[in-house]
Amino acid sequence: MAGILMVAAETGNINGLYASIKADPKVLDDIDDIPFVDTPLHIAASRGHTDFALEILRLKPSFGKKLNPDGLSSLHLALINDKFETVKRLIKFDKELIRVKGKKGANPLHLIAKKDNKVNQQQRVADRIDILAEFLFACPNSIEDLTIRDETALHIAVQSKNQKAVQVILGFICRIDKTRVLYYKDKEGKTALRMAEDTSQDVILSSLRRARATSSWTKEIVRSLCYAGALECSSPDPSLAEFLNSPERPSEVLYKLRIRVRRSVSMELRNMGLVVAVLIATATFQAVLSPPGGVGGPRNN
Missing domain, CATH: 1.25.40.20 (Ankyrin repeat-containing domain)
Incomplete structure (x- = not known):
């Protein structure tokens, strides 16, 4: 039955996946028991069968972290075979696959x-x-x-x-x-x-x-x-x-300065008004960077 499942993975046939599970409810568990194996997820991902890959990953999340005999995960294989859409969908489902x-x-x-x-x-x-x-x-x-x-x-x-x-x-x-x-x-x-x-x-x-x-x-x-x-x-x-x-850009720098102040300044210092002073200073800096009419000043009509 595992052979039928692999054929389903090679063609992206989700109905074939469930037909295999119906015939043998432990078919995915049996594959998972093998330490290093090309799982149906590996096969589907390498061929770009995104929907099938996601369905398998949903049913058996452990497949996402399993390596095949070549020491590669399903995400590795999708990258090697340029299945970029499959790659994006897989990491959207589980971003930790990036760290396998x-x-x-x-x-x-x-x-x-x-x-x-x-x-x-x-x-x-x-x-x-x-x-x-x-x-x-x-x-x-x-x-x-x-x-x-x-x-x-x-x-x-x-x-x-x-x-x-x-x-x-x-x-x-x-x-x-x-x-x-x-x-x-x-x-x-x-x-x-x-x-x-x-x-x-x-x-x-x-x-x-x-x-x-x-x-x-x-x-x-x-x-x-x-x-x-x-x-x-x-x-x-x-x-x-x-x-x-x-x-x-300067606007990024100002934004980050505000974040840093909020994170690092103690409540006591905030009560003393230092945060207000910093925000006033950054607002002034922004005004200098973007004066009315642009850097060159107001334009003449």
Whole structure:
């Protein structure tokens, strides 16, 4: 009966799934008992049968964290086979799938951060960068996950000379106050910056140095800023990757300053009116940045 179930997974036949369960109610449990196996979820995800994959994941959540004999999860396989829509739907269902470590401790974020030398289509490259950004926003803590070589996704992006991925990762960690990732060292004691130096990647090296030089108090943001007008983008509906790959605007800095004040100032200091003073100062700063008529002053009619 497991064979019939696998055929159903290969074709995305949900009715076939339930026919297998009806014939053998323990069929999914029997598969789950095998430590390393290509589950129906692995098969469906690798072929892009999204609805079937989600149905299996709903019935058997443990399949999402199970590795096959090659040390890969279902999300790993969906990425490897460019089933990007399936990837997005799977992480929407369970964002923790992003942190499932496979062979050599690499999770799906590590995998998508690595430059694919087989990529020769501009759209495919853009799709992979968009998925990288989706992963970061869905599961921010995954940026600190390490492989067995103590590599972060940033290490891997630099090591594979994936300049676009580096830019997106730097934009992310600078905006959520995780710049400590810049100082993480791999098993050889190298930071991402040291890797870039050793391989003479001048553009990436410059980006890493700028990220290190950025003041830590300006490092906090929420995804909603992108859609709340805090950032001007080249399209009406900016992608997450475009957002992360753009410079921070003054309005973002002011927003983060307000958050930092609210979080760090004690109640006693608040009662003394210091918060009011800070808010007045930021409002004044905003007025200076955006005077009536723009930076050049009022326009003459």
